[in-house]
Amino acid sequence: MNSTFRHVALIGKYQTPGNREATAASRSLMADIADFLQRRGCEVSLEHDTAHYTGLRDAYPVRTVQDIGRDCDLALVVGGDGTMLGSGRQLAHTGLPLIGINQGRVGFVTDIRLENYQATLAPMLAGEYTREFRSLIQTCVMRGEECVFEALALNDVVVNRGGTSGMVELRITIDGHFMANQRADGLIIATPTGSTAYAMSAGGPILHPSVAGWIMVPIAPHMLSNRPIVLPDSAVVEVTIVAGRDIAANFDMQSLASLQHGDRIVVRRSEHRSCFLHPQGWSYFDTLRQKLHWNEGGQ
């Protein structure tokens, strides 16, 4: 049965250069998957960095993530949740769908096990899949009237204190309405995707991916009544740095901005969403149950 996706891009997990064994394993794995795709009639391109570290630069056409978004019908991400989220964020504006194959334990968004990827992928390539969209946060750091930093987050925006300083004080407004001045180690604004990551460690709830909201979770807040709050994702959240030292904002723990007093982190929903494909019959709750070890009979 041939693929309904004509041109598939392969994206791998970035490996530390110099580890010959890991590189060889990645090369062999990528070649295997490419071969599997070609046998199903797909044209295969290799993502630029993936081609580079696997040494497969000459075996397949190589494309940057930008070109993948333009030229391909599907991206197959082989790695962990981090790789998948990075690719999802980079490709969101193109609408390209992604499938995640996990090399280790199944992740929250990479739900196809490497062991039996062929049996799972075959029907998906033939069009039998469930499509799921994940919303992203578009953030702008304003200094006065100027946007000094811009970033996109599929997991979360985190503002936190420096490692050697006391609490930050943040002033939060929602759509221009004053919400609160919070003193805490920091503040997390997470998407539903990010709700099972850092936000959960800080005491936040799980947000189902189809809830149109963000979860705002203070980190070790001074006041016990500063509870996590779920906000509509249509709202514009503005966080102003009132006090504290060495304050930084990070976005999916990737890009980073160093903040000054008076800086405003302005958070809104991105107009783009990441599109993930899952095997037919997939349920978000199966993933939750597995990742959180529900129903395993013990603590």
Added chain:
Amino acid sequence: MNSTFRHVALIGKYQTPGNREATAASRSLMADIADFLQRRGCEVSLEHDTAHYTGLRDAYPVRTVQDIGRDCDLALVVGGDGTMLGSGRQLAHTGLPLIGINQGRVGFVTDIRLENYQATLAPMLAGEYTREFRSLIQTCVMRGEECVFEALALNDVVVNRGGTSGMVELRITIDGHFMANQRADGLIIATPTGSTAYAMSAGGPILHPSVAGWIMVPIAPHMLSNRPIVLPDSAVVEVTIVAGRDIAANFDMQSLASLQHGDRIVVRRSEHRSCFLHPQGWSYFDTLRQKLHWNEGGQ
């Protein structure tokens, strides 16, 4: 300035009969408010029970809540959050807007202080108000193929163990997808309105009223990974009683169903919403800040 609401119903807090002083105070207060409304050109009706316990049965036309929904343009609720939520639930299907005047400290939904109600109400009657909708949960308890109990909740649906028995075991499905078997003291499914009530005591987050979701919070769950989860309010949640003794379900802590093994509590969004009016410029965050004592400078 005359009222844009032609016919206003007055609904009071139910008082324990026999307390002469409280009754006299209520009577005097209701007469005051009725007088204020009439001077603004409103026709005033008194809710049946309110008329009864205040002894004002002959002073104003008396209407049941059902008739109020049919005949009036506005309901003015004088009491606490409980009275307001009860009236909101009863009137939701009629679309009648409600205004809440609080006799004690300001509540989450009764945000007009009794002291200066005239100054606050006057512009609202003249049309200067903010309209806010609150979603409700429609619940049906299924025993086999039969619905043995039906209820509407503006705050929450709670399933819990008896006072002298061990944990309940509940099987939860969402839109037919198996989510988890949970062992706990019980389970709360709360609306955004209910998220600041019992659900918060059990560790749930705050849900902004415009988030289209429910928060599901286990009460003292056996497993630490059974975190609160926010579900889209478009989902049908089904909770099946698997094990436990003396299990009951309650709805806004008002109506109550005694449950058997195999009973299924089916939860969906009601097609109706309660409509609350607030003074112009009102913000949900002002209420939160006041009720949760944020920004008071101390713990």
Added chain:
Amino acid sequence: MNSTFRHVALIGKYQTPGNREATAASRSLMADIADFLQRRGCEVSLEHDTAHYTGLRDAYPVRTVQDIGRDCDLALVVGGDGTMLGSGRQLAHTGLPLIGINQGRVGFVTDIRLENYQATLAPMLAGEYTREFRSLIQTCVMRGEECVFEALALNDVVVNRGGTSGMVELRITIDGHFMANQRADGLIIATPTGSTAYAMSAGGPILHPSVAGWIMVPIAPHMLSNRPIVLPDSAVVEVTIVAGRDIAANFDMQSLASLQHGDRIVVRRSEHRSCFLHPQGWSYFDTLRQKLHWNEGGQ
């Protein structure tokens, strides 16, 4: 190598009568263990109920728990944590040491696996063991000047609301000092042993068994600042029922008292402690790590 314990009592988990297979398995298991002990020179007695349901009444001397405390040097408990805690509570006043063999997964206090019990027990019988003491709570329910109920708890004392009623209100004093009036679903006072049971589900911390304290944890408290508190176990804690309906107190989820307004639950440390023996080199932290799945690499 012979046992340093001359006379060992065997105590089993109570099985539902009528399950022939389970009964036969228990009989065979108990006979095996008894044989193992006799080969090491121990006299073996069977606990009365254990003898009854295994049908081994005529094979070994049978003793009640009371007689075991008087006549034996060691009790070998075969079952789960529940069986161990029950025996520990019953035997605390005698000072008899207990060893726990777990038939299923290892428990918090039954830390010897059934599979290789002989290899683990042999050195313990020869005197190579770690002795550990667990404190107990002695509770008296006072109605007026009369103690209407007395109980001993190795895990916890729990006061909670009925299944169909609202919050309880409890007045708490410590050594006669007023602490707080709490409104909640209930209140748990747990020993270090109980800190990893129900108290943990309600949000309490772990208490190391050698900490001379109780943890008091409110269940779904109305106020967010009603945090769990660790009290010295030398303190006398008094909990008075102020308001609520159908309130009950239970002790290790075994014995139960139905409470009235004005009843006072008076909690003090028992003068007796349970004595558990563990294999040499045993560490409480190994048990914690295993039971709480720390260091398993994932959530």
Added chain:
Amino acid sequence: MNSTFRHVALIGKYQTPGNREATAASRSLMADIADFLQRRGCEVSLEHDTAHYTGLRDAYPVRTVQDIGRDCDLALVVGGDGTMLGSGRQLAHTGLPLIGINQGRVGFVTDIRLENYQATLAPMLAGEYTREFRSLIQTCVMRGEECVFEALALNDVVVNRGGTSGMVELRITIDGHFMANQRADGLIIATPTGSTAYAMSAGGPILHPSVAGWIMVPIAPHMLSNRPIVLPDSAVVEVTIVAGRDIAANFDMQSLASLQHGDRIVVRRSEHRSCFLHPQGWSYFDTLRQKLHWNEGGQ
């Protein structure tokens, strides 16, 4: 009635230099208190820094904290909890008792209001007081076999990640027994005194000051089962830095150590305790109730 304390030291809150009004107010206040003490027959000394910034260097004998510990019978600390804790830590080894007068709202350890300090102090000076001891943590940072940093903490020892880096990984042993490898933002080890400070923000319980234990609280731990744990204060806790960047340890948020991989933070109970005096009839629970707003009737 004369004082049973012959020689009292006055210690003030450090003020930012240059604020003339604050300095003048402090000077006047200190002179008032000194006068009050002298009228009761006390010799009065001024702490060196306090004398300096109030400009009272020539009005009273000036002593360093070291000399105060040697020469005085009592230290009267005027400021907030921070000042009191700092003085308590510095004077612990001398056994000198401290009394705390709070200039703002009453604190956890500074429980005498400035307004009516004379009425409260008079009987205390005459010998009517309650003495309370607070334990301290003695910490040593080991790099290989060398102790590279030493500090004393009355509140807490905190190890945390840098502001721009991911989680730390810490290996924890208790009395040489391996407890766990934890990945988190950081780890707090707090005394009972510190249990109501940062540790509470991170989700820890309250520890009554007479509990001989520390509370160890992970900050935003990766695993939900990494609960706060109460350890006996007789234990030696060792925390080894396994992974992470820019990791720092701080002690009462005062002194600070920058840490490397392999560094071991060794925590043990100090042989000294701080001694605080309270008005007769004082109860720790009164302070808790006031600071945590228990029993104020609402959330």
